[in-house]
Amino acid sequence: MRLPRRVLLPVGAALLSLALVQCKKQEPATQAAPVQARTQPAQEQQAQQAPATVSDVLKAPRPRGGEYMGLYLVDKKVGYVFNDLAPVSGRGDRVRSINELRFKAQVGARLSERIHREERIYESRPGGKLVAFTIEQRGDGGNQTLVGTVTPGGMSVVRKRPGMPDETVNLPPTTEVVEDADQVRVAILRQANVSGNALDGTDLGTHPVSTTVLPAEERLISGIKVKVGKAVSVSEKEKVPVTAYVAEDGRLLELEYGQTMRARAEPEDVARRLDMVEVFGLTRVVLPRPLPPEAQAIPGQVKLVMENLPEKFQRDTYRQKYQAQPDGRVLVTMSARPPDPKKLAPRPLEDPDGGDNLKSSIIVESDSTQIRELASQLVGAEKDAYTAATKIVGWVATNLKKDYGASADRATDVLRQRKGDCTEHSLLTVSLLRASGIPARRVDGVIYMVNQDGVPALYWHEWVEAFVGEWTQMDPTFNQVVADATHFGVGQEGNAEITPLIGTLKVVEVR
Missing domain, CATH: 3.10.620.30 (C8orf32 fold)
Structure with a gap:
């Protein structure tokens, strides 16, 4: 799952964990208008960079200040995602990627909520390496912060939890690079398929990810037909094809995770307004009669x-x-x-x-x-x-x-x-x-x-x-x-x- 993987992986994993809490033994929505955010032209982005050559991930247009998307399961809103990618202020040789996911749903008699936020720092040059990251997890699953520093020989990760001493874990190196922070926009910009690797925000393993560009098509957005770029990303870990639709000005309009789950571009105030979904009834598989x-x-x-x-x-x-x-x-x-x-x-x-x-x-x-x-x-x-x-x-x-x-x-x-x-x-x-x-x-x-x-x-x-x-x-x-x-x-x-x-x-x- 990808675009970028640290948003989409938690989407699938969090949905799965919400569905899986149904272990207790017991006897159509209207398309919202896309985010009206100012996109940052490639020339303006490049002018802010110190290196003479920067990665294509910075050349691809995108909304300035990031973008919000409402997350829908069977047309019921269960969360939102936010993502942003831009040069680090005062550091033209660095790029910051921010991704946040929030899930909220009723699970039986309990309200289950999960917040997963990641910030990653890369070198801004083509093929620039991941150099540091911070992963914050709150709510369902427990509260913790993982602060990682990447070196050629591996990763040092400090785990911080409330009321407990910090722990340091040393892990193998990651091969993730800056283009892997947003393979979809890079692939559409190049009009060529992109492959790479990405650090998983949950198990901290590195897994292959690939994105395939498909022919552009027309989609109905807010009642108007517009031409959009299209690409499909797949992680070798998750093996879930995620289809992305991107406007010509770089706005991410929609993501499809199979037939029943999708993310739609929305203004922030709309994206944050969630339905009170009861997961038991929404996701169960009803049988025509009891089992023998x-x-x-x-x-x-x-x-x-x-x-x-x-x-x-x-x-x-x-x-x-x-x-x-x-x-x-x-x-x-x-x-x-x-x-x-x-x-x-x-x-x-x-x-x-x-x-x-x-x-x-x-x-x-x-x-x-x-x-x-x-x-x-x-x-x-x-x-x-x-x-x-x-x-x-x-x-x-x-x-x-x-x-x-x-x-x-x-x-x-x-x-x-x-x-x-x-x-x-x-x-x-x-x-x-x-x-x-x-x-x-x-x-x-x-x-x-x-x-x-x-x-x-x-x-x-x-x-x-x-x-x-x-x-x-x-x-x-x-x-x-x-x-x-x-x-x-x-x-x-x-x-x-x-x-x-x-x-x-x-x-x-x-x-």
Whole structure:
């Protein structure tokens, strides 16, 4: 997701986290006028630069003072984004990029709000390097500030949290450059595709990003047809195509994240006015009838006929099988069983996927002292990986209070507060599993529930998958050492790749 990635990545991730807090077990809008901001011509921008040659990101016209966009989910306003890019005052050799995201929605009986703001400093020359950044996160997920300094040998990041001592983390170097701050406008200016890399504002990893220029087209803006530039950006991490429409004077008019989510240019006062959206009802997948009892048995199975499930999500696994139907729908068979006793293995285990599922990170933190000590206490001398995993799942299920307005984005924060929704249960479980030498990852998808209104539906949820000699799925939120067949997984590790499914996925038949 991109344009720039530090705005669009939090958009998908924040939407996903809002949808995933629906883990509690329970029985068209008018197009607003584009921002009327003065754009800064390329010549005026260049005149402010000290270097004789500046990056194309500064040559592309854009609104002076930044631009606001209202963020809509299924035509309901859930937030806004703001972005700006300009030379640093008094420093012609530096460029500052500012991006801010705000989400606000009702989640059950709780109001969930998240603010994510990033400021990045680059060299202004072509291919100028990222030299420093500040990332501020407030609200749902906890409050913290990350202050980073980039050197050729790596990144030094100071983590600041209220009431806690500062922490310094040293990370590998990033290859992000100034053109990656706004690939879309650079690509449209050049009329050529652009590729590069971008530092993720949540996990601080660097991921490839590419932007493809498409033919200009006419769009109806405020009742008038205007010619606009068009480009599509994709991050290799998220794999969510984001289509951008840019006016000839450089104003960003609209962003499309699949069929149900978009951002529209709006004046600041309009962008900041949000609808009070209830996420449970807006994003759930209503079923034509309740699931049969065998769906929740172990072993168990259920079959659903689905619409609007793209082919890239139809990958057969040990739990899910797909069969295309003549009418374009797909029959999904979901099954659950305990792992095969003959395949169980002792820990520590190697990761069959190359090692990522054993890594510690700024989010998982499986190498922290607190996490490793607790994992050792829970597992003890137990060698069987599956038995050890069940001990961890059971401890998390019984020791974390189910609080659906107390999110945390780091495993050590979850451990300290000992409360949260399914994302906190899954994050802490994965961290403890990896610290115990068991490869593990988070799984994103939907789970069957009947809410207080009596409507059978699938709600967005997160659980875990552990390798214990073979892969097996477990749900620490509901203390299931084998996640039952009502769990339909479509993504991993809190990845925003599944965002386009929210609001579009349909179940038309239960078999």
